[in-house]
Amino acid sequence: IITMGIDIGSTSSKAVILKNGKDVLAKEVVSLGAGTTGAQQVIDKVVAETKLGKEDIDYIVATGYGRNSFKGADKTMSELSCHAKGGVFLFGDIGTIVDIGGQDIKALAVRDGMLQNFLMNDKCAAGTGRFLEVMARVLDVHIDDLGKLDAEATGKASISSTCTVFAESEVISALAKDNPIPNIVRGIHASVATKVAGLARRVGLKQPVVMTGGVSRNPGIVRALENELDCEIKVSEDSQLAGAFGAALYAYEACQQQK
Amino acid sequence: IITMGIDIGSTSSKAVILKNGKDVLAKEVVSLGAGTTGAQQVIDKVVAETKLGKEDIDYIVATGYGRNSFKGADKTMSELSCHAKGGVFLFGDIGTIVDIGGQDIKALAVRDGMLQNFLMNDKCAAGTGRFLEVMARVLDVHIDDLGKLDAEATGKASISSTCTVFAESEVISALAKDNPIPNIVRGIHASVATKVAGLARRVGLKQPVVMTGGVSRNPGIVRALENELDCEIKVSEDSQLAGAFGAALYAYEACQQQK
Numbered sequence: 001i002i003t004m005g006i007d008i009g010s011t012s013s014k015a016v017i018l019k020n021g022k023d024v025l026a027k028e029v030v031s032l033g034a035g036t037t038g039a040q041q042v043i044d045k046v047v048a049e050t051k052l053g054k055e056d057i058d059y060i061v062a063t064g065y066g067r068n069s070f071k072g073a074d075k076t077m078s079e080l081s082c083h084a085k086g087g088v089f090l091f092g093d094i095g096t097i098v099d100i101g102g103q104d105i106k107a108l109a110v111r112d113g114m115l116q117n118f119l120m121n122d123k124c125a126a127g128t129g130r131f132l133e134v135m136a137r138v139l140d141v142h143i144d145d146l147g148k149l150d151a152e153a154t155g156k157a158s159i160s161s162t163c164t165v166f167a168e169s170e171v172i173s174a175l176a177k178d179n180p181i182p183n184i185v186r187g188i189h190a191s192v193a194t195k196v197a198g199l200a201r202r203v204g205l206k207q208p209v210v211m212t213g214g215v216s217r218n219p220g221i222v223r224a225l226e227n228e229l230d231c232e233i234k235v236s237e238d239s240q241l242a243g244a245f246g247a248a249l250y251a252y253e254a255c256q257q258q259k
Numbered sequence: 260i261i262t263m264g265i266d267i268g269s270t271s272s273k274a275v276i277l278k279n280g281k282d283v284l285a286k287e288v289v290s291l292g293a294g295t296t297g298a299q300q301v302i303d304k305v306v307a308e309t310k311l312g313k314e315d316i317d318y319i320v321a322t323g324y325g326r327n328s329f330k331g332a333d334k335t336m337s338e339l340s341c342h343a344k345g346g347v348f349l350f351g352d353i354g355t356i357v358d359i360g361g362q363d364i365k366a367l368a369v370r371d372g373m374l375q376n377f378l379m380n381d382k383c384a385a386g387t388g389r390f391l392e393v394m395a396r397v398l399d400v401h402i403d404d405l406g407k408l409d410a411e412a413t414g415k416a417s418i419s420s421t422c423t424v425f426a427e428s429e430v431i432s433a434l435a436k437d438n439p440i441p442n443i444v445r446g447i448h449a450s451v452a453t454k455v456a457g458l459a460r461r462v463g464l465k466q467p468v469v470m471t472g473g474v475s476r477n478p479g480i481v482r483a484l485e486n487e488l489d490c491e492i493k494v495s496e497d498s499q500l501a502g503a504f505g506a507a508l509y510a511y512e513a514c515q516q517q518k
């Protein structure tokens with residue numbers, strides 16, 4: 001059985017093709033989200049990678065912010081369920097999943113491999129990828145370089161606000177006071193960690209804690225969150241694909257039920 | 260007895276001189292807030308207006324965000340107490356005071372002329388003067404013209420977010436879709452009203468409702484909040500001076516106690 005999971009986020013599209021709900025035939029990320037050709041591009045890529053035809057894919061589940069405007073799926077599933085399922089597939093035992101998306105943050109409580117509870121904040125840009133975008137623009141650096149810059153920090157500029165607007169003003173005045181950019185970046189990451197840790201604590205923090213979403217590739221954020229929560233945070237090179245993995249696994253279950 | 264109240268906000272400084280805790284000898288606003296010469300300028304202005312010398316002023320109370328870094332006061336008081344006291348002086352009977360500041364929003368429950376309870380949000384720029392500044396910049400209009408623009412609206416552009424960052428994106432796309440600027444301004448005012456009304460309801464909304472702070476001079480905001488709360492909102496040309504009035508009244512009480 002060949003299944004595909006596609007996770008259409010606000011800023012990127014991810015797809016995974018699985019065989020029999022366990023072997024990874026292909027996985028891809030395209031940096032274009034909902035409302036673009038990102039979904040189609042990432043599907044074309046994974047399909048090309050497997051050297052299969054589209055007709056060989058038995059079932060497609062779509063998830064993420066853009067799932068409802070995507071027409072090519074057999075079924076759509078909430079991103080929360082998909083993140084939990086994909087997280088367990090990637091990491092095994094999990095207590096809490098923290099997910100920083102392009103425009104939201106989520107904390108999921110997982111018990112016995114199942115989503116038990118969650119909190120999501122999609123009304124506030126603080127702590128999200130958008131927050132990091134705004135800060136990268138003010139610093140005139142690329143958002144993908146924030147992790148590398150953080151590693152060069154010799155200290156941490158104080159960014160006491162979590163609000164994007166107030167933190168932006170603090171970053172501007174830290175720049176005016178000639179704080180080194182790496183130190184400001186570390187302060188920015190601490191602000192994100194404060195916001196996200198609040199959500200994780202409220203959902204009921206339990207180890208092991210894993211982090212999914214594209215932002216988990218930024219080691220500065222991961223370290224800041226480890227400091228803030230005072231525990232280890234696990235990441236995987238496939239963290240960004242957790243939702244797509246979950247969708248592909250749900251697609252596999254749907255196929256089995258049809259039999 | 261001559262007393263002065265000075266309210267040093269984040270974006271403006273206000274001062275009032277009272278005789279015997281009731282006659283207004285002078286009142287002034289300067290559009291410079293904490294950390295500037297605004298406080299000194301507004302004091303020089305009100306003193307000059309009365310043709311008194313500084314030595315004739317018996318007691319000075321300072322309030323507002325910048326009160327603690329201001330050295331010229333006999334006493335400092337919380338802006339909440341001063342707003343409540345000044346509000347009652349200006350409006351008489353009050354149930355609820357809504358105050359939109361430069362960087363915060365407040366809702367005060369007043370019962371029998373006394374501050375009974377309050378809620379303040381100074382962690383989030385949504386609904387504050389800063390929100391309006393960001394939107395005015397995106398629209399390339401002056402913040403003081405927002406009220407006039409709102410009056411020209413023929414409809415309301417949908418701005419569904421209250422978050423400054425997400426609402427800014429909505430304003431940019433409303434512009435790209437050629438919505439008339441007045442209609443976008445009306446949508447912006449509705450976003451502010453949603454945020455502020457939430458606070459007012461949580462503090463326990465009771466009529467009469469009055470609005471203080473500089474933003475109350477924007478009739479578009481007042482109308483949006485009236486729509487949102489479904490009740491009349493009273494404003495006064497001195498609404499912006501409520502905190503300074505309260506401070507001058509507390510100064511008068513302090514003088515009487517000294518006797």
Ligand code: SF4
Nearest residue numbers: 124163164383385422
């Ligand atoms: S705290 Fe800042 S980023 Fe969050 S909703 Fe408020 S304005 Fe937006």
